[in-house]
Amino acid sequence: MNKLVFLPLALLLLLTVSAMASSKVEAVHEQASKAIAIEAKAQRLYRNWTDIKERKADEIREMKATEDWLKFQEKKYNRYIQKQEEVIAELIRRKEEAKRINMELEPFLDTIVDQLESFVKADLPFLSEERERRIHFLQNSLDDYHLELSEKLRRVFEALLIETEYGQNVSTTTQELEINGIKTQASIFRLGRTALFYQTTDGLEIGIWDKKSGSWKTLNPTYSHALRRAKDMADRKRAVELLELPLGATK
Incomplete structure (x- = not known):
C-alpha cells in the first residue's frame, strides 16, 4: 500500500520538474529569438545606414566637384x-x-x-x-x-x-586760245604743273603760259621741234628722251 502511494507522488514530482524545465527552455528560446531578431534588425539598420552614408558621400563629392x-x-x-x-x-x-x-x-x-x-x-x-x-x-x-x-x-x-x-604726268589737248587778241586753234602740251605750252596747228608759232601776267607768251620758234617731240612722248608715239624746253622764259 505504501509503495502504491509513493509511485504517484514520484510521477507527479517528475511531471512537475519536466513542466518547469520545459517552461525554462521556452523562455530561453524566446529570449534567444528576440536577441536574434534584434541583431537582424540591427544588421539591416547598419546596412541601410551604410548605403545612406555612401550615397551622402557621393553627393558630397559631387557637390564639391560642382563647387x-x-x-x-x-x-x-x-x-x-x-x-x-x-x-x-x-x-x-x-x-x-x-x-x-x-x-x-x-x-x-x-x-x-x-x-x-x-x-x-x-x-x-x-x-x-x-x-x-x-x-x-x-x-x-x-x-x-x-x-x-x-x-x-x-x-x-x-x-x-x-x-x-x-603734277606727276603730262598730257596734250587741242583747244581754241586767244593769243594777242586773236582766237587761234592750238595744241596744248602740259608738263605736270611746271609749264604749259601751246603750238599752233601749222606748227609755226609756239608759246608758254606766263603765270605772272596770266597770259600766253610766244617763244622762240627754235623750240618747235622739241615741243613736237614732247607732245609725241605724251601721246606715247615715241620713246621717252631728254628734251630742252624753257620753263617760264619768254621771247
Whole structure:
C-alpha cells in the first residue's frame, strides 16, 4: 500500500520538474529569438545606414566637384566681364573720338575745298571746265545734309588725288586760245604743273603760259621741234628722251 502511494507522488514530482524545465527552455528560446531578431534588425539598420552614408558621400563629392567648377567659372566669367568692360570702355572712347573728329572734320573739309578752289584758279589754266565742275560737285556734296560724312571725305580725297596726279604726268589737248587778241586753234602740251605750252596747228608759232601776267607768251620758234617731240612722248608715239624746253622764259 505504501509503495502504491509513493509511485504517484514520484510521477507527479517528475511531471512537475519536466513542466518547469520545459517552461525554462521556452523562455530561453524566446529570449534567444528576440536577441536574434534584434541583431537582424540591427544588421539591416547598419546596412541601410551604410548605403545612406555612401550615397551622402557621393553627393558630397559631387557637390564639391560642382563647387570647384562654379568657382572656376566665376573666375573665368570675371575675366570675361573685365575684358568686356575694357572693350566697352574702348568703344566709348572711340565713339567720343569719332564725335570729336566729326565735329572738326566737316568744317575742315569745307576749308580744304575752298583752298582747292583757290589753288585751281591760281594754277595753270588746263582742263578748266572739268576742274571747275569737280569743285562745284564737291561744294554741293558738302552741302548735302543726307550724305554721310565718310562719303564726303572720300569725294574730297578723290579730288585731291586727281589734282595731285596732274603734277606727276603730262598730257596734250587741242583747244581754241586767244593769243594777242586773236582766237587761234592750238595744241596744248602740259608738263605736270611746271609749264604749259601751246603750238599752233601749222606748227609755226609756239608759246608758254606766263603765270605772272596770266597770259600766253610766244617763244622762240627754235623750240618747235622739241615741243613736237614732247607732245609725241605724251601721246606715247615715241620713246621717252631728254628734251630742252624753257620753263617760264619768254621771247
